[in-house]
Structures are given as C-alpha cells and as structure tokens.
Amino acid sequence: MVSEPILQINHLTAGYNDAESPVLKDLNFTINQGDFLSIVGENGVGKTTLMRTILRQLKPLKGNVDYFPSAHAVNIGYVPQFRNIDSEYPLSIRDFVGLNLTGFKLPWLSRSERKRVNDMLVHTGLQDLANRPMGQASGGEKQKAYLAQALVEEPDLLILDESTASLDPVSKNELLNLVEEINQKLQVTVIFVTHDIALAKKYASKFLLLAPGTYVSGNIDELTNDKVWGMMESHV
Numbered sequence: 202m203v204s205e206p207i208l209q210i211n212h213l214t215a216g217y218n219d220a221e222s223p224v225l226k227d228l229n230f231t232i233n234q235g236d237f238l239s240i241v242g243e244n245g246v247g248k249t250t251l252m253r254t255i256l257r258q259l260k261p262l263k264g265n266v267d268y269f270p271s272a273h274a275v276n277i278g279y280v281p282q283f284r285n286i287d288s289e290y291p292l293s294i295r296d297f298v299g300l301n302l303t304g305f306k307l308p309w310l311s312r313s314e315r316k317r318v319n320d321m322l323v324h325t326g327l328q329d330l331a332n333r334p335m336g337q338a339s340g341g342e343k344q345k346a347y348l349a350q351a352l353v354e355e356p357d358l359l360i361l362d363e364s365t366a367s368l369d370p371v372s373k374n375e376l377l378n379l380v381e382e383i384n385q386k387l388q389v390t391v392i393f394v395t396h397d398i399a400l401a402k403k404y405a406s407k408f409l410l411l412a413p414g415t416y417v418s419g420n421i422d423e424l425t426n427d428k429v430w431g432m433m434e435s436h437v
C-alpha cells in the first residue's frame with residue numbers, strides 16, 4: 202500500500218512574533234497517513250511550539266503547514282499532558298468522554314453518539330468505571346479517558362502531547378498499547394511527543410529529533426543513543 206501524506210511541513214520557521222529569533226527554523230518533513238511519528242527533544246527546544254503550529258494556534262512566521270486533502274478534511278484528536286483534575290470534579294468518566302460531542306449540553310447525546318461513547322469506553326477498558334467521577338480516577342484512567350474523548354470524534358490524526366509523562370511504567374504501556382492498536386487497525390496517524398527515547402523506540406515507526414537550531418528525522422531504527430547525545434552535545 203502506498204502511503205499518502207496527511208501533513209507536510211515546508212520550510213517552517215515558527216515561534217513568537219520575532220522572525221529574527223525563531224524557536225524553529227527551516228523545518229521540513231512529511232507525515233504520511235498511518236505513520237506513528239515520535240517527536241523527541243530536550244526541554245525548551247520547541248516541541249510545544251511545533252504542536253501549537255500544527256494545531257493552527259500559532260501562525261507560521263515563514264513557510265507552510267499543509268494538510269491533505271485539506272485542512273478542513275483532517276480531524277485532529279488531542280490527548281494532553283497529565284495534570285491532576287480536582288477530586289471534586291463532578292462529571293463521570295462517561296460524561297467526560299462524551300463532553301466534546303455535546304457542546305456542553307449534557308446529557309443530550311444522540312443514540313449514535315451514545316454508542317460511540319460506549320464503544321470507546323469498551324475500547325479503552327473503562328466500561329466498568331464509566332460511572333465513577335472523573336476526579337476520583339487514577340492517573341492512568343484519566344489519561345485513558347482523555348484518549349477515549351479524543352477518539353469519539355473519529356480523528357484522522359491523533360496528537361499525544363507528553364501524554365504519558367508522570368504515569369507509572371505499566372500505565373504508560375497500557376495507554377500506548379491502545380494507541381498502537383488504533384494506529385494499526387484503523388490507520389489513524391499518530392504524533393507522540395515525548396522525552397522518553399525508549400518509549401519512542403518501542404512504539405513509533407518514525408521520529409523527528411529536535412535540537413537547538415537543527416533537527417533530524419527518519420525511521421525509528423535510525424534513532425540511536427549516539428545520534429541523540431551527539432546532537433545534544435554539539436549544542437552545549
């Protein structure tokens with residue numbers, strides 16, 4: 202099967218207002234449909250800036266981010282970094298998973314939307330916890346609920362933005378096993394932003410390594426510790 206591009210980044214310079222001192226300069230890469238791309242790099246190198254540009258929250262200072270077949274046709278799901286939710290947060294896991302479908306008019310989901318929520322609760326193994334308040338879920342369960350919430354919208358592209366950071370190793374692997382299954386069975390394209398090179402190597406098929414003023418991309422088996430440390434050290 203020939204993979205078609207879903208996202209192409211051409212000569213992208215990105216950052217905040219000042220084109221003379223951008224965060225990212227002249228970045229070029231393509232993500233194909235069905236890729237599992239891991240974006241790695243040290244703190245402050247520009248991973249979030251790149252994600253915000255891809256999500257069109259930040260306008261490129263120069264260059265382009267092109268979606269195929271078009272920006273409107275590509276539905277993006279987003280799983281954020283873990284942050285604790287107040288233990289008094291009132292929504293159940295089920296309502297939280299369906300939140301973006303309702304326009305906040307809970308609980309008026311259509312029959313088909315209710316089915317999608319149920320399917321994703323089953324898919325993420327949360328069906329027995331569906332009525333538990335989200336505020337009382339464990340860290341791993343909360344991240345699965347964020348994943349289920351992103352999946353009910355049937356994304357073409359799923360972005361995991363440090364979504365496994367601060368989870369224990371078992372929960373990290375549980376979450377990424379689910380993402381791997383979605384990637385392989387449904388051909389949903391995945392961008393996984395992480396500091397964890399071992400996790401990137403275990404799950405991703407491609408990588409983009411950002412370092413100050415430079416970057417390298419390729420197939421995941423080309424991401425070696427020597428390459429990572431070499432790029433970091435040449436910029437200290």
Ligand SMILES: Nc1ncnc2c1ncn2[C@@H]1O[C@H](COP(=O)(O)OP(=O)(O)OP(=O)(O)O)[C@@H](O)[C@H]1O
Pocket residue numbers: 217224242243244245246247248249250251
């Ligand atoms: N709103 C902003 N205005 C100006 N500069 C910003 C803004 N947000 C981030 N920056 C700067 O842009 C640079 C890249 O930050 P960014 O958050 O993209 O890096 P990161 O790779 O995601 O880091 P981390 O791994 O620590 O989350 C940093 O120097 C940061 O201070």
